Amino acid sequence: MIIPYVHTTERETAVTKVISQWFDDYHDAMFRYLTRIVGQPEQAADLVQETFLRAIKVLDPAVLPAIPQAWLFRIASNLALDHLRRQRRWSWFMRSWQPEANNFAQNVEMTQAIRGCLAKLKPQDAEVLLMVHYAGCSPAEVANLNGEELGAVRKRLSRARDRFRSLYEEERGHEVS
Incomplete structure (x- = not known):
């Protein structure tokens, strides 16, 4: 079998x-983030x-994004x-959270509480919580990713944290520190 020579350009x-x-730098965080969104590791791997x-x-290698992680996460989002629109699966928060508790009963209880609380948040509030606290993005990166002002993202993040904490305390019956 003859393999033709393929000439690559400087751009390529x-x-x-x-x-x-970037793949080496962001693959793992993106995979975790997408797994949380779509709820299935196989689908997340495909989306990565x-x-x-x-x-x-x-x-365009001559004009690289200022914040590559934010640019890539925007594409991923x-x-x-x-994908979710095609699948009509808007209950992705309910199937996606996996806590790190030490015993099975605590895992089940915590998972149910967290899923329930995330599902009660507006989707954009849940997204900003996951981006900051799970994917490790800064509020500035989330702002760049979503094309929003940094102040608006910080305000939404603060309100989302407060709302989540309130819902979680209500669900669990005690204050969260």
Whole structure:
């Protein structure tokens, strides 16, 4: 079998190098984030791959995004939302949280409480909580990702935290520190 020589352009080489580095840097956090959104690790893995394929197609190595993580997570978020729209699965919070408690009974109880509380939040509030507290994004990165003002994201994050805490305390019957 003869394998034809494929000539790569400078752009393709530069894009491959940049995307390869970003994949190493952000793959794990993106996979965890997408797993929380879609609820299935297999779908999340597919969406991570699709995110990086999209990035390869549109990235201009001469004009790199100021915050690569935010740019990639925006692509990932859009793909995940498209997936959810297609699947009509808007109860993704209810199936996605996996706590780290030490015994099974605590796991079940905590999982139910957290899922219930997240499901009662507005989707954009739950998203900002997950982005900041689970995916490790800063409020500035979330603002860039969503095309919002930093102050608006901080305010939404603060309100989402307060609302979640209130719901969780109500659910669990005690104050959360």
